[in-house]
Amino acid sequence: MKQKTLTQSLSWLHTWSGLIFGWLLFAIFLTGTLAVFDKEIDAWMRPELPTQLIDQAEAAQRALDYLAARHPDASTWNIGLPTERSPSLSVSAGEQRRGGGQYLDPHSGEPLEARETAGGGFFFRFHFTLNMPRNIGIWVVGLAAMAMLVALISGIVIHKKIFKEFFTFRPAKGQRSWLDAHNATGVLLLPFHLMITYTGLVIFYLIYMPAAMDALFDGDRDALFRELRGAPAEQRAEAGRQPTLAQRGEQSGERAERQNGASERPAGRGERPNGQGGRAGEQSRPAAEAAPLTALGPLLAEAERVIGPVAGLSIQNPGRSDARIEARPVLGNRIELTKGQSMQFDGVSGAVLRMPTESRPSQLTQRVMAGLHFAQFGGYPMRWLYFLCSLASCAMIATGLVLFTVKRRRRHEAEGAVGALLYRVAERLNIAVVAGLALACVGLLWANRLLPVELAQRGGWEVRVFFLVWLATLGHAIVRPWLQAWREQLGLAAALCLGLPLLNLAGMVRGSHFWLEASAVALGALLAWTCWKVGQPPQERPARRAAKTLAEAN
Amino acid sequence: MKATTPPWPVISRILAAVLGGYLFTYAFTAALARLLPLAKVDALVVATLASFLVYTLAILWAFGCRSARRAWAGLALALPLAVIGFWPQLLETLG
C-alpha cells in the first residue's frame, strides 16, 4: 500500500476484510438468524413430542410421579417444564441439570421416545463455534466479529453520501444496483449491525480480553467471580432463611436492599464450569428424616409472580426434610440475560429461602448487552423483528460479497494471473457460501425426517449430512458454469423449503408446526423467485438478485 | 491490489493491526481498569466492555495512518500502558 488518502486506505481495508471474513460472517449470520427460532426448529425436529401447551403445575406433578417411581434415591431431580416456546416436558435425575433428559407425555406421565437429532440447537452451536472444538470456534468467530466491526466502521467512513442516498435503490443497473443494495441494507440497519456485532463480542468478553482480569486479579477467574457475587453462597442461604410465603407480601419492598447486601449471583454457565461448588457442601450435611415434598402448584405460582414464567425446577434431596427446590426463570423475562439465575424454596414448607438477586450496575450492563444478543425477551413479535433484521444483515453481507466479483468482472483480466485466479475463487466460493449454505441448512431438516429413526448416532449423521451437502455445493459450484450453478442451487434450496410441509405430512409421526412450515414456504417462495430472476437476461441479472435479497429481508 | 507490487508494507500493516492492535488493546484495557476510580470489579467490567471499541479503533488507525512505520510507532504506546496496568506484578518481579 503506497501513500493514499484515508478514504482510500479504509476502502481497501473494507473490501479485503469484508471479502476474507465475509464468507465466514455470512455463515455465522445465517445460522444465527435461524437460531432465533432454535426451540421451534427443535420442536419440529422431534415430532414425537406433543405440541399442545399444558398447565405447568399439572405437568410438574406428572414429572414428580415419574421421578418418584423411577429414581426414588437420586440426590437431585430436574424437571424441564413446558413453556410457550417448547411445550415438551423432560426430566432427569442426578447432578446434571440439563441435557440427556427423558421426555415425558405431560398428560399421562409416560416416557416418550423422541428421535435422536441434532436439533435446532445445532444452528445455535454452529453460530458461535462453527462446529469446531468450542474454544477454537469461539476465537475464530470472535475474530470474524472484530472484522465485521472494522468493516462497519470503515464502511461508514468511506460511504460519502450516507444521508443523501439513504433511500436510494436503483434496480436493474448491474454494479450500481448491487452497491445500492449493499449500502442501503448497511445504512438502514446500521443500529442493528453495530448492536448485534458488539454484543456478540461482549458475551465472551473475559475470554477475548482477559487483560483487566490479568491485571487486577492476576488472571484468577474464580476470585473474580467470587467478588462479583459478593458474599459466599452458604452464608447467604442462612441469611435469607426468614421470609416465608405468607410474609412475602410485606417484604417485596425491602427486597432490593436485602439483595444488594448479599448479592449472590451464579455466573453465566458458559463462563464458569465449577458453578456447583456451594451446593455440594449443602448435600453432604447429615442425612435428614423422610418428609413429603410441598405441593408444587402454589410454589410455581409464587415463583412465577416473582421471576416471571418458569422454565424448570431442580429438587435437591427430594423426599427428605432438608429438600430444596430451585426454580429457574425462562430466559427473556427481561432484557438482561438471566442465565444461572434462580429462586430457592424450602422443599417441605414451601418457604422462600433465596430470592433472585439483582446484578451490580457494571455487571448488569454486560448482562443487558448479552441479553440484547440472545434476543430472548419481548416475545414472538421481538423474535420476528430480530429474525427479519438479521435476514437483512445476511443480505448486506451477501450483496457485498457479490459486489466484489461484479466490480472485478471487467477488471480482472488486467490484473494478471493471480488476480484472475482470486476472482474465480471468490466467484465460486460466493455460490457455495450463500446458496450452498441455505441448501445445507434446509438439507439438515430433510435429513431429520429421512434418516432412519433407529440409526445409531443419528444426531451426528444429521450434522454429517449438513456438511456433506455443503461440500457438494462447493464441488457443484466449481464444475458448473457460474450462472447455472447459482440457479440450480437456489432452485434446489427453494424446492426443499417448499417441500418441507409435505415431508412432514409424509412421515409416520407428524407434529403440528404451522408457523415454522409457513415460514419455510415463504422463504422457499423467495428463493424460487430469486432463482427465476437470476435466469432473466444476463445483463440485468445482478440487479435482480439484489432486489430479491432485499425483498427477502422485508 | 496489483499482484506485481511487493506486498511487504501491506503484510506489515496487517500484522500491526491484528497483533499490534491486540497487544495495544490488552495494555490499554489493563491500564484503564487500573486507573478507573471505581470498585475493582466494576472497573474491570467497564474497561473490558470498552476494549472492543479500542481494538476496532486501533485496527483502523493501523490502516489509516500514513505509513506502516507510523502505525507500529503508535501501537508501541502499548509499552507504557502495560507498565501502568501491571505495575504491582512488575514490582514483584523486579523486587
Place this chain on the structure above:
Amino acid sequence: MNLALIASLLLAYAGMLGLCLGMERHWKQLASPRLPAFCRRLCAPLGGGLLGLSIHAASFVWPGGMAVVAWFGLISLGGLALLMLLPYAPRLALWLPAAGGLAWACVYAGL
C-alpha cells in the same frame, strides 16, 4: 397488542416516508409538481414526529427498554420496506401510511 404492533410498524414506515419526502430527489420523484415547495420542508419534521408516535405505539406492546430496542428494528425495517417500494410501486409507497393512521387511531380508540 397486535394492532399496536402493526400501528407502530406503519407509523415507523410513515415517519421514514416523511424523512424521504423531505429530500429533494425523492420529492421530485413522488410528489405532485403542483404542490408548493414549503410542503417539502414540512415533511422532515412531520416524519420525525411520526417516528416519535411510533415509539409511543411500541410502548403499548413492550415495556420501556424493550420498546426502544424494538423501535430501532421497526424503523430499520420500515425504511427497508420503503426502499423496496420506491422503485417498484411508488404510488403504493405514498398511500401506505393512510393505513398506518387508521390503525393507530384504532389503538387509541381501543385503549
